[in-house]
Amino acid sequence: MKKKLFSLSVMLLFTLLCNAQALGVYIFDKDGPYSNVRNSPNNGKVVDRIPVDASAMLGVENPVNGWWRIVGDCYDAIGEEDFEEFKLKGSTTGYWIHYSVIAVGTRNYGGQHLSLRAEPKARSRVVYTIKEETQVRPVEIKGDWVKVKTIDGKGFGWIEADWLCGNSVTNCC
Secondary structure, X not given: OHHHHHHHHHHHHHHXXXXXXXXXXXXXXXOOOEEEEEOOOOOOOEEEEEEOOOEEEEEEEEEEOOEEEEEXXXXXXXXXXXXXXXXXXXXXXXXXXXXXXEEEEEOOOOOXXXXXXXXXXXXXXXXXXXOOOOEEEEEEEEOOEEEEEEOOOOOEEEEEHHHEEOOOOOOOO
């Protein structure tokens, strides 16, 4: 199992390294059986759907008004040890997904308190503190910083990307 999880992590890492402003995420949608994938941000046509009960992981980049462009390969966990690659279909102009149906986990596995900041800078004012591992929704990316919103909507601010994990079935240690 560890070998397969490592292989998946390496594949996702390679995808992200090839796309400097990319982020690994997973589907976290409570509103229906599927998350829609569109061919453009905002009012694009729905061209594919990802089942919300799947453990789907994907890379995203270049957010536009809350919509992330999907990059690289997508994976679905089929059990604890196996992953299956899936291809999105139906678009020749790219694939987009809204931030409200994707998430990343925080990597404060040792009980660290994580600061969400007003700006993407280490010395920026702290606007919210995450005190335990939690899921957050990525809204924007700038360099090594990701603007996130907590699932409950109470926290909103910038965090260093190193503190985030886009693997839906295990932590990123």
